[in-house]
Amino acid sequence: MSFSWEFLLRGVLPPLLTAVPVTLALTLLSAFGSALLGVPLALGLGAAARWRRWPAEIYALLMRGTPMLVQIYMIYYGLGSLLPRAWMRHSWASPMLRDPFWYGLLALTLNETAYVAVILKSGLDAIPRGQREAASALGMSHMSTLTRILLPQALDAVFPMLANEFILLLKSTVLVSTITIFDVLGTANAIRFETLRVDEPLVGAALVYVVLVGTITWIFGPIERRLRRHL
Amino acid sequence: MSPGDAPLAGYGDQLIEGLLLTLEVSLCSYAIGSLFGLLGAAAKLARWRSVRYCAGLYTTLVRALPELLLVLLAFYLLAARVEQFGVVVSPFAVAVMALGFIQGAYITEVLRAAVLAIPRGQREAAEALNLRPLTYLCRVVAPQALRHALGGLGNIWLNATKDASLISVLGIFADVLKVSSLAAAATKRYVFFYAVAGACFLAITLVSMTLVERLRRHLGRAYLT
Numbered sequence: 001m002s003f004s005w006e007f008l009l010r011g012v013l014p015p016l017l018t019a020v021p022v023t024l025a026l027t028l029l030s031a032f033g034s035a036l037l038g039v040p041l042a043l044g045l046g047a048a049a050r051w052r053r054w055p056a057e058i059y060a061l062l063m064r065g066t067p068m069l070v071q072i073y074m075i076y077y078g079l080g081s082l083l084p085r086a087w088m089r090h091s092w093a094s095p096m097l098r099d100p101f102w103y104g105l106l107a108l109t110l111n112e113t114a115y116v117a118v119i120l121k122s123g124l125d126a127i128p129r130g131q132r133e134a135a136s137a138l139g140m141s142h143m144s145t146l147t148r149i150l151l152p153q154a155l156d157a158v159f160p161m162l163a164n165e166f167i168l169l170l171k172s173t174v175l176v177s178t179i180t181i182f183d184v185l186g187t188a189n190a191i192r193f194e195t196l197r198v199d200e201p202l203v204g205a206a207l208v209y210v211v212l213v214g215t216i217t218w219i220f221g222p223i224e225r226r227l228r229r230h231l
Numbered sequence: 232m233s234p235g236d237a238p239l240a241g242y243g244d245q246l247i248e249g250l251l252l253t254l255e256v257s258l259c260s261y262a263i264g265s266l267f268g269l270l271g272a273a274a275k276l277a278r279w280r281s282v283r284y285c286a287g288l289y290t291t292l293v294r295a296l297p298e299l300l301l302v303l304l305a306f307y308l309l310a311a312r313v314e315q316f317g318v319v320v321s322p323f324a325v326a327v328m329a330l331g332f333i334q335g336a337y338i339t340e341v342l343r344a345a346v347l348a349i350p351r352g353q354r355e356a357a358e359a360l361n362l363r364p365l366t367y368l369c370r371v372v373a374p375q376a377l378r379h380a381l382g383g384l385g386n387i388w389l390n391a392t393k394d395a396s397l398i399s400v401l402g403i404f405a406d407v408l409k410v411s412s413l414a415a416a417a418t419k420r421y422v423f424f425y426a427v428a429g430a431c432f433l434a435i436t437l438v439s440m441t442l443v444e445r446l447r448r449h450l451g452r453a454y455l456t
Contacts, residue, residue, distance in 0.1 A: 061433075061436075062429075062433070064436075065389075065432065065433045065436035065437070066393070066428075066429040066432045066433055066436075067393040067394075067396035067408070067432055068393070069396050069397065069399065069400075069408060070396065070408060070411075070425055070428050070429045070432065071429075073408075073412065073415075073421075073425050074421070074422065074425040074426070074429065077415065077421035077425065078421040078422040078425055080421075081419075081420075081421060081422055082422060167294070167295075171296070171297040171298065172297070173297075174297040174299045174300055175299060177299075178400055185297065185299065185300055192307075198307040198308070198311070199307075199308055202300065202303055202304050202307060202308060203304075203308070205300055206296055206300060206304065209295060209296055209297055209300065210292070210295045210296065213294070213295040214295065
C-alpha cells in the first residue's frame with residue numbers, strides 16, 4: 001500500500017482539523033486551571049510551616065513522579081469507584097461524568113498544576129526577601145503583596161519556562177486519546193481503524209501538531225521579547 | 232486462600248516482570264538517547280552549517296511532536312517499511328529506538344549547553360599546552376561538561392522512565408502499566424491496581440533521585456558547593 005497524498009488531503013486532514021478545537025480546548029482549559037491552582041500550590045511549596053509545605057510537596061512528587069498515563073487511567077477508571085454511585089447518576093455533574101472529555105481535562109489539569117507550581121516557586125524564590133519585608137512594613141496585606149509585588153515579578157522571570165511548559169502540555173494532551181477522547185490523535189487513530197490505512201492518518205496528525213506547536217512558538221516569541229525588554 | 236483473594240489477585244509475578252521490562256526499556260532507551268544526544272550535540276557545535284541545520288531539525292521536530300505519536304510512527308510507519316525489505320526488527324528494539332530518539336533530542340540540548348558553559352580560555356590554554364584535540368576533549372571538556380549537564384541528564388532520565396509507560400498503549404508489551412490495566416479490568420479494582428502501577432514508577436523516581444544526588448555530590452566534590 002503506497003502513500004496516497006490524495007487520501008491525506010481529502011480523507012484525513014479535514015476530520016483532523018475539525019478535531020483541533022478539542023485539542024486546543026483541552027490545552028487552554030487545563031493551562032488556565034493549572035495556572036489558578038498552581039499559585040496556592042507554589043505558595044505551599046515555599047511555605048515555612050511544615051503542615052503547609054509537606055502536603056504540597058507530596059502532591060508535587062506524586063504528580064511529577066508518576067506517568068501521566070497512569071494518572072489518566074486512575075481518574076477515568078478509578079473515579080467511578082470512589083464517588084457515590086447515586087450521586088454520579090443524578091446530580092449536576094452526571095452529564096459531565098458520562099463524557100470522557102471531563103476526565104481527561106481533570107487529569108491534565110491536576111498533573112499540570114504540579115509542574116506550573118514548581119516553576120512558579122522558582123520564580124518566587126528569585127525575589128529578594130527584603131521586598132516582602134518592605135511590603136509588610138508598608139502595611140500591605142498578604143493578598144495584595146502577592147498580587148501586586150510577588151506574582152508580577154515571578155511571572156516575568158519564569159515566562160519562558162511557562163511558555164515551554166505550555167508546549168509540553170499541548171503535546172501531552174494526546175494521551176487522552178487512550179480514553180476515547182477524539183482529539184487530533186484520537187481522530188487519527190479512529191481513521192486508522194476505520195480505513196485500515198496507517199500511514200496517512202499518522203503523518204496527518206504529525207503535520208497538525210507541528211503546525212500547532214509552530215504557531216504557539218510564533219505567538220509566544222514576541223511576548224517573551226517584550227517582557228525581556230527592560231532586562 | 233485462592234489466588235483471587237490475595238491482594239494482588241495472582242498478578243504479583245506478572246507485575247514484577249512488567250516492572251523489569253519497564254526498567255529495561257527505560258535503561259536501553261536512555262543509553263540510545265545518550266548516543267543520539269552525543270551525536271546531536273557534536274553536530275550542533277560543528278563547524279559546518281549543514282550539519283548544524285540537520286541537528287536543529289532533529290531537536291525541533293522531536294520537541295514539536297507528541298511522544299506517543301512518535302512511538303506510533305516508529306511502529307506503524309518505520310518498522311513496517313523496514314520489514315518490507317525483509318529485515319525483521321523486534322518490537323523491543325523498535326520501542327527502545329523510538330524512545331531513545333526522543334530522549335536524544337533533549338540530551339542534545341543539555342550537552343550542548345554544558346559544553347558551551349566551559350570558558351573559551353580553556354581551549355586556548357589547551358592549544359598553548361599543545362594538547363591533542365582528543366586529549367582536550369576527554370580530559371578537559373568531558374569532566375566539566377558532565378558536571379554541568381548532570382541536573383539536566385537526571386531530569387531526562389526521570390522522563391525516560393515515565394515515557395517508558397507509553398509502550399503499554401501498543402498492546403504488545405506486558406510492561407508494568409499494561410499488566411496493571413489487565414489486572415484492574417479483570418478484578419474491577421481499578422484504584423488499587425493503578426495505584427500499584429503508580430507506586431512502581433514512583434519507586435523508580437525516588438531511587439533515581441537519590442542516586443543522582445549522590446552522583447552530583449561526587450562530581451562536585453572538588454568545588455565545595
